[in-house]
Amino acid sequence: MLFNSFSYLVFFPLIVLLYYVVPSKFRWVLLLISSYFFYMCWSPILILLILFSSLVNFSLSKFIYRDRKNSKLYLYLALIINFSLLFIFKYLNFSSEVFINLFNIDNEPFSIILPMGISFYTFQATGYTVDVYRGKLKPESNFFKFSLFITYFPQLVAGPIERAENLLHKLYSNKKFDIYNIEMGLKYMIYGYFKKIVIADRISVIVDNVYNSPTSFSGLSLIIATVLFAFQIYCDFSGYTDIARGSSKMLGIDLIENFKQPYFSKNIQEFWSRWHISLSTWFRDYLYFPLGGSRVSTSRTYLNRMIVFLTSGIWHGANFTFIIWGMLHGVFQTIGGITKNIRFSILDKIHLKNSILHKFISNIITFSLVCFAWIFFRANSISDAFYIVNHSFDDFNLFFDKQYIFMTLTSIHNNLYELLISFGLIGLLLLFDFFAKDEDIHIKLLSANTVIRFSFYYIVTLLVLIAGVYYGQGEFIYFQF
Amino acid sequence: MKKNLNFLLKLTLMGILLTPPLIYTTNLYNYADSQNKTNWYNQKRFEDFYALEPNTLDIAFLGSSHSYCTFDPFIFNDILNVSSFQFGMPLQHIDMSYYTLLEILNYQKPKVVVLEIYFDMLDDDYVNEPVNDLISVIQNEEIIELINNEVRPLNEQVKQNINFIKNQSSFLSYKNKELMTTLEDNGYTQEEIEVEGEEFYKGYGYISADYSMPLSEYDETNQFKNYDGKNFEISKVQKDYIYKISELAEENDIQLIFVTAPLANVSMDYIQNYDYIHNTINEIAQDLDVPYIDYNLIDVGLENENFRDDAHLNDSGANIVSTDLAYKIKNNTNFKGDF
Numbered sequence: 001m002l003f004n005s006f007s008y009l010v011f012f013p014l015i016v017l018l019y020y021v022v023p024s025k026f027r028w029v030l031l032l033i034s035s036y037f038f039y040m041c042w043s044p045i046l047i048l049l050i051l052f053s054s055l056v057n058f059s060l061s062k063f064i065y066r067d068r069k070n071s072k073l074y075l076y077l078a079l080i081i082n083f084s085l086l087f088i089f090k091y092l093n094f095s096s097e098v099f100i101n102l103f104n105i106d107n108e109p110f111s112i113i114l115p116m117g118i119s120f121y122t123f124q125a126t127g128y129t130v131d132v133y134r135g136k137l138k139p140e141s142n143f144f145k146f147s148l149f150i151t152y153f154p155q156l157v158a159g160p161i162e163r164a165e166n167l168l169h170k171l172y173s174n175k176k177f178d179i180y181n182i183e184m185g186l187k188y189m190i191y192g193y194f195k196k197i198v199i200a201d202r203i204s205v206i207v208d209n210v211y212n213s214p215t216s217f218s219g220l221s222l223i224i225a226t227v228l229f230a231f232q233i234y235c236d237f238s239g240y241t242d243i244a245r246g247s248s249k250m251l252g253i254d255l256i257e258n259f260k261q262p263y264f265s266k267n268i269q270e271f272w273s274r275w276h277i278s279l280s281t282w283f284r285d286y287l288y289f290p291l292g293g294s295r296v297s298t299s300r301t302y303l304n305r306m307i308v309f310l311t312s313g314i315w316h317g318a319n320f321t322f323i324i325w326g327m328l329h330g331v332f333q334t335i336g337g338i339t340k341n342i343r344f345s346i347l348d349k350i351h352l353k354n355s356i357l358h359k360f361i362s363n364i365i366t367f368s369l370v371c372f373a374w375i376f377f378r379a380n381s382i383s384d385a386f387y388i389v390n391h392s393f394d395d396f397n398l399f400f401d402k403q404y405i406f407m408t409l410t411s412i413h414n415n416l417y418e419l420l421i422s423f424g425l426i427g428l429l430l431l432f433d434f435f436a437k438d439e440d441i442h443i444k445l446l447s448a449n450t451v452i453r454f455s456f457y458y459i460v461t462l463l464v465l466i467a468g469v470y471y472g473q474g475e476f477i478y479f480q481f
Numbered sequence: 482m483k484k485n486l487n488f489l490l491k492l493t494l495m496g497i498l499l500t501p502p503l504i505y506t507t508n509l510y511n512y513a514d515s516q517n518k519t520n521w522y523n524q525k526r527f528e529d530f531y532a533l534e535p536n537t538l539d540i541a542f543l544g545s546s547h548s549y550c551t552f553d554p555f556i557f558n559d560i561l562n563v564s565s566f567q568f569g570m571p572l573q574h575i576d577m578s579y580y581t582l583l584e585i586l587n588y589q590k591p592k593v594v595v596l597e598i599y600f601d602m603l604d605d606d607y608v609n610e611p612v613n614d615l616i617s618v619i620q621n622e623e624i625i626e627l628i629n630n631e632v633r634p635l636n637e638q639v640k641q642n643i644n645f646i647k648n649q650s651s652f653l654s655y656k657n658k659e660l661m662t663t664l665e666d667n668g669y670t671q672e673e674i675e676v677e678g679e680e681f682y683k684g685y686g687y688i689s690a691d692y693s694m695p696l697s698e699y700d701e702t703n704q705f706k707n708y709d710g711k712n713f714e715i716s717k718v719q720k721d722y723i724y725k726i727s728e729l730a731e732e733n734d735i736q737l738i739f740v741t742a743p744l745a746n747v748s749m750d751y752i753q754n755y756d757y758i759h760n761t762i763n764e765i766a767q768d769l770d771v772p773y774i775d776y777n778l779i780d781v782g783l784e785n786e787n788f789r790d791d792a793h794l795n796d797s798g799a800n801i802v803s804t805d806l807a808y809k810i811k812n813n814t815n816f817k818g819d820f
Contacts, residue, residue: 006636179488216702380707406669416664417657454491462499466506470646471609 001041002475003243004197011038016250020177028172031148031251038153039116046115049085054147056081057125061132061139075133082126089118094318117157119315121150123282128164130286137164145172154247158240158478160258160278167253175252185250187442187457192242193468194460196476199425200235201469203228206413206422211378214387219394220408226388229378230371231426233477234262237276240476257440261433263370266362268332271370279315283308302337306330321376321385328373421467432456503645510648513655520614522549523570526686527618530566531588538589540565540810542686543578543726544597547742550793551776552595554685556803561811567686572611574602575722580628582729584619593736593810596726600741600758601708603715607634680789690789691796698791699747705791710754715761727769738810739766743776743802745788774809781805 001007015034022030040047060078064071087095089112097109128149131137140146149168155161210217210225217225238259245255258277265271272280284293291304306327313326347353372389379385398404413419436444445453526549540563542552548569557565568581578596585591602608612632616625629638640646665671678692700706730737741762749755759775766773776783787798794802 006634006639179485183488183491212707213702213704215706216697403669406664407671410671415653415657417660418653420660421653454495458495458498461495462502465499465503466645466649468646470640471650 001038003240003247004193004201004476007041012247016182019251024174027175028145028148031152031171032144035148035151035153035156039151039156042116042157043113046113049089049115049118050121050151051147053082053085053122053125054150055143057129057150058140058143058146061129064129064133065139071133075129078129079126082122082129086118086122088112089115091314091318120159120161121156123161123279123315125150127161127282127286128168131164140164140168148172152248152253154244154251155255158237158244158476159276160241160244160256161282162256162278166256170253178252181249181252184442185246185248188242188246188249190246190457190461190464191442192239192244192246193464195235195239195242195429197239197468197470198463199422199429200232200239202418202422202425202467203232203235206419207232207378210412211380211384211388214379214384214391217411218404218408219392219396220399220405221412222388222392224408224412226371226375226378226392228422228426230263230367230374231429233374233377234259235429236477240478260438260440261436263367263430264363264433264437265366265370266359267336267366268329268369269336271366272329272333279312283312287311298337302334305333305337309333316377320382321379324382324385325373325376328376332369332373425463425467507645507648510645510652514648514651516655517651520571520617522682522688523614523618525682526568526570527620529684529686530568530585531620533564533566533589535588536590537564538566538585538591539563540593540595541582541585541589541591542567542569542595542597543573543581544569544595544740544742545573545599545602546571546793547599548573548595548597549686549688550690550789550795551597551740551742551799551802552806553683553687553689553796553799553803555683555687556800557807557810558685560804560807565685569597569686570611570614572602572608572614574605574608574611575719575726576632577611577615577628579722579726579729580615580624580632581619582726583627584621584624586729586733587621590733591735593738594726594730595738595740595806596723597740597742598723598762600710600713600762603719603762604713606716606718607632607637609637678795687799689796689799690793692789693786693795694745694788694790698745699785703748703751703791705744705748705751708752710752710758713754713758713761715765720765723765724769727771737769737771739771739773740806741773741775741777743781743783743794743798745785745791746783747785748791749777772813774806776802779805 001011011034015030018030019027036047039050057078060074060081063074064078067074093110093112099105100107100109128137128146132139140149145168148171149162149164150156152162152167152171207225207229210221211229214222241258245257248255256278260274260277262271262274265274288304288308291307292300293304294301296304309326309330310323311326312329313323316322316326344353347358352358375388376382376385379388395404409419410416432441435441445456448456540554540557540561542548542554542565546569549567550569552565552567552569554565554567557563568578568585570577570581573581575596575598582594612628616628619625629641633641661671678690680688680690680692683689698704727737729735739762741759744752752758755777759778762775763773781801783794783798783801787794787801789795789798
């Protein structure tokens with residue numbers, strides 16, 4: 001069941017209604033049943049995999065807690081099972097293909113279906129088990145309550161990846177009906193729909209058109225499509241997160257923030273503190289810190305970062321394109337770290353350090369680097385990605401020629417009017433993000449003038465109604481991970 | 482309590498203030514929709530069909546653009562001395578072929594139905610355009626109702642009743658036409674692929690084209706460039722409709738033939754796993770005991786020059802394939818009907 005489907009618009013209000021009608025001690029049961037139902041709408045059989053994963057982590061966490069002497073053994077066992085499941089369902093197809101090609105074996109590669117959300121719920125369950133091992137958490141004694149933590153429908157298929165200490169108790173604590181939660185939840189949801197169906201789904205057609213056949217397009221087309229993809233994936237994923245957080249908020253359960261205006265970052269490190277925050281912090285806490293983090297030698301710190309980004313790339317998908325994407329971010333951060341002192345001393349000498357110009361240029365450079373890496377993330381193959389990199393500046397001398405621009409725009413989309421509207425909508429989104437600065441826009445608006453607040457939600461709702469893409473809208477990009 | 486009332490008040494105010502722009506937008510979108518013409522070929526095809534004498538039709542061709550670019554009724558009429566008609570429409574999926582056949586059977590009793598099966602359309606559960614296209618040209622209200630109820634998923638049915646959703650794409654097309662006219666008046670020119678020749682409605686539903694595939698489609702813009710057929714699958718919906726068509730043909734004593742129209746040779750080079758596609762369709766045909774002719778696997782002497790683009794035949798190609806199929810029908814004594 002997709003958040004942007006008609007069925008969710010029927011399912012969700014019904015759940016909210018029932019949630020506040022049933023006695024509070026049974027609410028978590030309702031959430032559990034509805035979460036199973038939500039997932040089973042996509043695949044009834046694969047709920048068994050989630051149940052198995054839940055059972056493994058639930059049981060082994062208990063053993064870890066009870067038998068401290070052998071706790072490490074149980075932790076390793078949990079990690080092996082979790083990552084084996086992930087490997088089998090996510091990476092076995094790819095690995096077998098690589099193996100077959102490498103050794104020229106006359107065999108068909110595996111073709112195993114990728115269970116929706118497996119990377120998300122595996123990481124959430126792993127985080128829980130590690131937290132129990134670290135003594136940060138007492139294991140949950142009720143399997144079904146734990147199962148709800150893993151399957152909670154608003155964040156089941158694409159996060160945010162929650163920590164047990166933040167979410168578990170909220171799922172079954174006593175919550176009174178509060179109209180504030182309903183109002184805020186609606187606000188998050190409508191803004192999420194605005195990002196997803198007004199912007200992301202409209203742009204996706206253009207991006208797909210170019211990226212599915214990059215050799216047919218001019219240099220400027222490749223650049224425009226890449227920039228558009230940057231906004232497509234941002235609106236798609238942060239839109240999903242907003243709908244997830246809004247849905248959960250209406251049930252009185254706060255989920256963590258996952259995005260903070262990432263394209264206003266001034267360096268790659270800052271970008272990762274604003275983009276997919278729940279995954280970045282997961283990697284920080286469960287991989288980067290155990291590797292030594294930055295409390296080791298400088299070269300080891302850079303190596304640790306590279307390992308984290310490489311793993312992040314692999315987490316995203318079983319394809320070399322994602323691995324390169326992750327590595328690029330690692331390389332950008334490493335180079336940024338190595339050159340930081342030199343860059344800052346030069347800027348200091350010319351009195352530009354921390355000036356508006358410095359911030360603006362840093363912002364542009366960071367956005368360009370992020371877009372460069374997105375090429376690998378979006379391209380259908382490594383060869384396509386390299387083609388795009390090599391040909392993006394073809395005919396650069398014509399980039400400012402009006403006729404060339406016109407021909408470029410009409411080649412990437414057969415409806416120029418719609419394309420221009422898409423640019424306008426991206427401009428509007430940037431304006432909203434700029435207004436929000438480093439805060440959650442909905443929280444920021446609470447302290448804004450009533451007219452501004454009302455106008456914002458009025459415009460957003462109106463655009464969802466009259467400018468949303470209601471035909472052929474796609475799945476959320478991150479569902480594939 | 483006060484907080485609750487306050488929220489309800491804000492929600493009501495929002496609803497009231499949203500109403501005028503929604504009404505305005507609905508009118509705007511409706512107007513744009515009224516300015517967009519129904520596909521002229523589709524309209525003409527069905528006008529000609531309704532003008533046929535009842536129960537005079539022998540062969541009906543169903544399918545997508547691949548059908549109306551491949552099977553020329555004039556050739557079939559000539560070789561078999563029959564009356565045939567081309568009902569193919571752009572993007573016509575199997576479900577719409579079924580409802581087209583239902584409408585045909587209200588007026589005609591064809592002896593043979595040639596169902597063109599294009600693999601690239603078999604994976605869709607539902608596509609809006611072909612449904613709207615068929616509804617805009619058929620006269621039978623019962624079938625229209627049937628399509629709306631049986632084919633459109635519930636959410637699509639809801640959308641069809643909300644004009645600012647239903648007509649949004651018409652508005653965008655209408656405004657784009659306006660914008661392009663203004664820009665072209667100001668000297669901007671679009672890159673046009675030059676082809677020598679023309680496309681026109683020849684009659685009996687057939688659309689003739691005497692130009693050849695532009696060179697750019699050999700490689701640069703070939704639509705199959707990134708398609709190897711490895712992940713080909715048939716939607717259950719479309720598969721069920723193949724069975725329903727077979728059932729309908731059986732009930733009406735019609736000889737059903739499945740045909741896959743040829744793709745350009747250069748396109749076939751990209752589809753490395755075509756055998757898998759063919760075998761999947763062939764399994765269905767065997768299960769239904771329906772003859773299946775796949776022109777991508779039969780050498781009838783087609784060259785790239787016999788195609789109007791990377792996937793559709795031009796007149797010369799249609800001539801070759803139509804002649805071949807007509808003789809296959811003529812020579813096959815197992816087929817029902819007396820030719």
